[in-house]
Amino acid sequence: xNECGAVVRVRGLSKEHGQGPxxxxxxxxxxLDVPAGQALAVTGPSGCGKxxxxxxxxxxxxxxxxxxxxxxxxxxxxxxRALARLRRRSxxxxxxxxxxxxxxxxxxxxxxxxxxxxxxxxxxxxxxAALLEQMGLADRARHLPWQLSGGxxxxxxxxxxxxxxxLVLLADEPTGNLDTTAxxxxxxxxxDLRAAGQTLVIVTHDERVAATADRLISMRDGTFVDDTRxxxxxxxxxxxxxxxD
Ligand code: ADP
Ligand code: MG
Numbered sequence: 001x002n003e004c005g006a007v008v009r010v011r012g013l014s015k016e017h018g019q020g021p022x023x024x025x026x027x028x029x030x031x032l033d034v035p036a037g038q039a040l041a042v043t044g045p046s047g048c049g050k051x052x053x054x055x056x057x058x059x060x061x062x063x064x065x066x067x068x069x070x071x072x073x074x075x076x077x078x079x080x081r082a083l084a085r086l087r088r089r090s091x092x093x094x095x096x097x098x099x100x101x102x103x104x105x106x107x108x109x110x111x112x113x114x115x116x117x118x119x120x121x122x123x124x125x126x127x128x129a130a131l132l133e134q135m136g137l138a139d140r141a142r143h144l145p146w147q148l149s150g151g152x153x154x155x156x157x158x159x160x161x162x163x164x165x166x167l168v169l170l171a172d173e174p175t176g177n178l179d180t181t182a183x184x185x186x187x188x189x190x191x192d193l194r195a196a197g198q199t200l201v202i203v204t205h206d207e208r209v210a211a212t213a214d215r216l217i218s219m220r221d222g223t224f225v226d227d228t229r230x231x232x233x234x235x236x237x238x239x240x241x242x243x244x245d
Pocket of ligand 2: 172
């Protein structure tokens with residue numbers, strides 16, 4: 001952790017894709033600090049650079065210019081190998097399309113990152129069982145992904161993202177493929193994680209998801225056009241759950 005306690009910090013961050021007339025500046029000179037325990041939502045129209053930003057924060061992509069830190073450690077210039085290690089040990093990703101391994105059971109999907117992060121097989125099994133229980137999926141542990149609903153699959157994916165005790169959980173449109181009931185289940189989980197002090201960055205089009213965060217950043221054309229602290233915790237999900245009924 002650096003002196004300000006920011007888990008995520010970027011300065012002057014830019015990312016360009018392509019070259020010449022085809023050049024796209026996906027992220028344009030962005031500065032950001034996400035303190036430990038904050039739940040940050042990032043919204044904005046399609047193509048404004050949300051996924052690119054998230055990928056850089058988690059070491060999936062490198063910036064073209066600027067600096068990025070995770071818990072005080074510079075990550076923008078790490079080698080591929082060091083970035084892979086960082087992702088395995090310190091970052092959790094949740095994607096819109098779940099990206100579960102179809103041949104593995106729910107429990108095995110969750111065990112895999114725990115094993116890759118260096119846990120023993122026994123510890124990984126225990127960790128997976130505890131996380132699936134926390135996600136309300138204890139009775140689905142042996143199911144394959146195709147035997148689960150979309151909401152259940154996303155909850156397995158969230159359990160998987162937590163298996164390595166990540167410094168930050170990064171979610172890219174996590175409810176984009178879910179119906180209202182499943183969305184509310186996932187929102188409840190994010191709320192629990194936030195209450196437990198998990199640092200979260202959630203990219204979302206869904207106002208219901210954004211409304212549960214501590215802070216909301218709006219992006220346009222690779223830049224931040226608004227950065228708002230949202231009202232205090234508590235009570236918001238209750239209202240949303242009524243809306244969903
Ligand atoms: P968002 O997630 O907000 O929809 P993205 O970060 O995916 O936005 O994309 C930002 C811009 O960068 C878009 O114009 C997109 O087409 C472009 N882009 C993203 N990834 C690539 C890539 N790998 N190659 C070329 N252009 C890309
Ligand atoms: Mg995107």
